[in-house]
Amino acid sequence: MTNDERSDATRTRILDAAVACFTREGYDATSVSDVCRAAGVSKGAFYHHFDAKQAVFVALLEPWLAELDAAVTEALTRRQPAPQRLVHLATLVNRVTAEGRGRIPMFLEFWRQAAKDPSVWRVTVEPYRRFRSSFVRLVEDGVAEGSLRPVDPDLAALVLVSLGVGLVLQGALDPVSPAGQGLGERAIALLLEGITNGGAS
Amino acid sequence: MTNDERSDATRTRILDAAVACFTREGYDATSVSDVCRAAGVSKGAFYHHFDAKQAVFVALLEPWLAELDAAVTEALTRRQPAPQRLVHLATLVNRVTAEGRGRIPMFLEFWRQAAKDPSVWRVTVEPYRRFRSSFVRLVEDGVAEGSLRPVDPDLAALVLVSLGVGLVLQGALDPVSPAGQGLGERAIALLLEGITNGGAS
DNA sequence: TAATATAAACCGACCGGTCGGTATGTACCG
């Protein structure tokens, strides 16, 4: 094995071990030594690859956020009426809930720390801002094309994102929720149609 | 000052200092000594009033949750149609967002730890479960009385709570959201009416 | 009321242990 291959391998082993530990114990509660032990790697190797404990977390967070961002923009640029695009976007909730099971609390914990560290703030809040403004545009599109009622786009976007965040969060923190198949789509359908009885039985 | 008054005073000073520290630094990051220093109290006094660091957190969390629970049951037992009760309930979002500004991330962080400690799990998740089942009953009522469409009560309740959680969370983590007055009511109105264009201009 | 006794509230030095991070040595690839 070449040097570079070896290096990459240990790096990913550290990353994998870190996500496992952080998920199980939380960020603060896991020591660097824990990660090293789980990765089967020495502390020297750890600090050879990462400047600090926090750097591991950013390395973990960044690709995840990027993936999310890509999925959103993909769904947003589809040539469909706004409601359909929204429903399609709703499947994201399922994906994030499924693959992010235990990781979400961890990211939440990290988000908390972000308030202190500007470098982390950038990595977390900036994608979120883009995320929400994407929704604003989506709603504006829908209103313009007449597929959506003339609602306040900012408010609607906030509600949409809130719904998504809330669903993912509840799925992560209390998995006993009455989820079932296609939770995201069904939830968004409720929002699209409304729940008041407009006369129909 | 009597002994009891003195005791209560220091206890509340510890609690106040704790919420300040936890809010600013996070739970794990604040040491007991930090809290003591901020409260102007010795470590001995601290451990005289609380068994452990965690006990402070439960003491902080419990009344807050109880207050929330009381407000919910109050709104839920009103003799009104379900939609009105929902709108009234929506004002809770404003209250929680306002008075819980910096505290929510802290509670979130604690919720994360709750997964490990059963005693904490009870205090946090149990009220949440009650919370959600209250919503289920509310929706069932609405469907029964005909004010709400015959939607799945479990799903609707999940969506409602998600919306609330999401709104509060975003308000807390990124206060630059386009909130404005009566955000909760306006959000719930959107959900009640739906956002698709049903033919009306 | 003054003196005394007792209990509760409070203090702060201190403990074992762990933490994130560093300095130094070794093995191996190019």
Add this chain to the structure above:
DNA sequence: CGGTACATACCGACCGGTCGGTTTATATTA
């Protein structure tokens, strides 16, 4: 050989929690 990848040993700081002792308020005497 030169340098990169890793291992080991170690550092000072700090953690949550304990403990023996001191102050303060109350109960009981006389």
